[in-house]
Amino acid sequence: MSDEKRISRRSFLDWVLTGGLVAWAVGFVAPVLSYVWPAQRRGPSTQTVSAGQAADFPEWQAKIVAVSGHPVIVVHTPQGFRAFSAICTHLGCVVGWDPQRREIACPCHGGFFDLDGRPVAGPPPRPLPEQGVVVINGEVMVKPA
C-alpha cells in the first residue's frame, strides 16, 4: 500500500468519532420516529353487518352502514343488492346516493359512479371497491372488505 493511501491515526479517529455521532443521532431519532408512527394496526375483520330488513329497503334506494369502522354504501337495484366502499377514490369524501340520476355521487367534487362502482363523471380515478352482500332470513348482510 502506498503512503498516500494510508489512513493516519488522526483521520481514523475522526471517522470513528463521526460514525459514533451519527450512530448516536440515529439511535436517538429512530425510537422517536417509531413512537410517532401509528401503533395500532387493524387485522382483517370477518364480521358481517346488517343493513336492515330487505322488506324495508325499497328498490332504487341506498343506505350507508359502518363495516369495520368504514362507511359502506348498499344499493338496492332491480338485480339485487350491491355494496361498495363509500369512500370516494378521489379525495376520501363519503359518497351518497343520487335518486334522480340513480348513481352513486360524491358531494365534494362532483364525482359519479354507476351501479358497478365505476366512475362515470368527475375526477375519481378508480372504481369504488365492491363488498359482498347477502340476504339471510330477509336481512341484508354486508361482508367486510
Add this chain to the structure above:
Amino acid sequence: MKLPPRIHDWLAQRFDIGVAEKFADDQLHKPLPQATGFWHTFGSLSLFLFVNQVVTGILLMIYYRPTTNTAFESVRFIMTKAHFGWLIRGLHAWGATLMILCVLIHMMRTFFMGAYKKPRELTWVLGVFILGCTVTFGFTGYLLPWNQLSYWATTVGTEITGAIPLVGNYIQLLLRGGEGVTGETLARFYVLHVVVLPWVLTMLIATHLFLMRVQGLATMERVGEEKPIDKKHAVPFFPEHVLKEGVVFCVLIGVLVTLIMLWPVELGEKADPFVTPEGIKPEWYFLSTYQLLKYFPKTLGLFVSMIPPLLLLFWPFLDRSRERHPKKRPIAVTVGIVAVVLAVAFGVVGHLSETNVRIVGVRYHFDIYGVPHRLPPTDEAAPNPGTVGAKSRTASER
C-alpha cells in the same frame, strides 16, 4: 428610555449593563431609509398578530379538550358559557386570517420593492418558511373544533398528501396517525398546533428579525451600490416609525373587533365521519390551490401546485438583476402581478364553484370547474351534486 435610578444601580452592581443599554439604544434609534413608510409596518403587524395568536391560544387551551368526544363540546362551552369565550375564539380565528393576510402583504411589499436581493436572500427564504409555517398553523388549527367542515377539509387535505410519489402514503399515515381522520389525527394536529409550530415559528421569526436588524432595511438603490443611510434625512425608528406602527395597530384592532362583531365565528355541526356535507371548501388561503387541483389528476395536480411555493422560495436566486426599483424590473414585476392575479382569480373561482349565484337578476350554477351555467328562472334546484349529503356552508362563510 431610562431605567429608574434605584433599579439601574441595583442591576449595575451585579451586571455590566452598559453593553445591554448601548444595544437597546442602538436598536431604538436605528436610522431607517427615507422611503420607509406605512407599507413597511406589515411585518410588525404580522408579529403583533402572532403574539395575539399565542395569548388567545393559551386562553383557549384552558377550556379546550382534544378528544373526539370532547373537542366540539369544549369549543361550544367556550363560545356559550366561558366569559368572553366568543371574543377570545373570535380574536384567535380572525387573528389567524389577518395574520396570513399581513404576511402575504409583507411579502408582496418585499417582492415589488426588490428587498429580497443580495445581501437579504436568506431573510427572504426565512420569510417563505414563516409563510409556510403560518399556513400550516391554519391547517392544523382548523381541525381542532372537530366540526363537519373541519373534519372533511382535513380529510381532503390529508388525502392530497397521499398523492406525493413514493412517500405520500407514509406521510399521510404519519399525519393522520392511522388510515382515516380520527382521534389520533386530532391529537397529532393539537400537538403540532400548540407545541411544535409555535416554537418553530418563534425561532424562524427571531432569526428573521435578527437578520433584518443586522442588515437593515433595503433601500431602492442598485445591488452593490447602496450608500450608507444619511442620518440627517433618515427616519428614526423611535419615535417616527414606532408612531406609524402604533397608528396601524389601532386600525388593525378596530378591524379585528369589527370582523368578530359582524361575522362571528360559528361552530356548525359536530363531525360525522359517515356523512360528507356538500360543497366542502377549505379556508380562503387554500382556495386557489384547491381549485387548481380540480383541473389535474391528483399527482400531476400536486406537482403543479408545488411550483408557486418553490418559485417563491428560490426567487432571489433566479432573479439576478441588480435593479431594485420596480420600474426597472419589468419581468419580475410582471411575474409578480400575474401570480397575484392568478391566485386571486383561482381563489374566486374556487369560492364560486359548486354554488348557485344570482348575477344581475339571472341565476347561474358554477360547476366544479367554475364554469357558469345559466339556470332557468323556475328551476330552484341546483344541478347535481347538490342532491347528496346534508346541507352545509363553506368554510369561508363564517
